[in-house]
Amino acid sequence: MDVPPGSPLNAVTDSKTLRRALGAFATGVTVVTVGGVTAHGMTANSFTPVSLDPPLVSICVGRQAIMHASLKEAGTFAVSVLASDQEDVARYFADQRRPLGWEQFDAVDWTRAPHTGAPLVRGALAYFECEVWRTYDGGDHTIFIGRILSMSRAVNDEALLFLYGRFQHLRQDRTEVTT
Secondary structure, X not given: OOOOOOOOOOOOOOHHHHHHHHOOOOEEOEEEXXXXXXXXXXXXXXXXXXXXXXXXXXXXEEOOOHHHHHHHHHOEEEEEEOEOOOHHHHHHHHOOOOOOHHHHHHHOOEEEOOOOOOEEEXXXXXXXXXXXXXXXXXXXXXXXXXXXXXXXXXXXXXXXXXXXXXXXXXXXXXXXXXX
């Protein structure tokens, strides 16, 4: 798409066109979880590092999503950054037909996070346990800023990505650069 200098960009007229344009931005894929009585998990690609000091991340959750109410009640959450071989996990937690509550985690290999009690998906690239630090209005979503309580990073470095409405698999080039 070439836009001639001085020409206006297309106005945002419908959500389908907007979704396709936003889909040009590659994102990682995560599963966000909460534990406790409101246990729930959801696939999310709206995870963003925010700050190193204090250590903060953000997730955006639709106001109508079950996760929205679960997060507000729990006040803590965990994020599992999915590896390239975990597309099935991403699809599972995006499926609204899966069971609710703790039963939904029976279909995946997981462990309980030590500080929040939220499920962590085994085999993920990285894990973050967070407490809700701030929330902000984000239109039809709420932006949850989480203060990181604990984290870990796995040895695996092959990431699952989402681009143009499809899952993509990123494999690291193992070539060493010397100077």
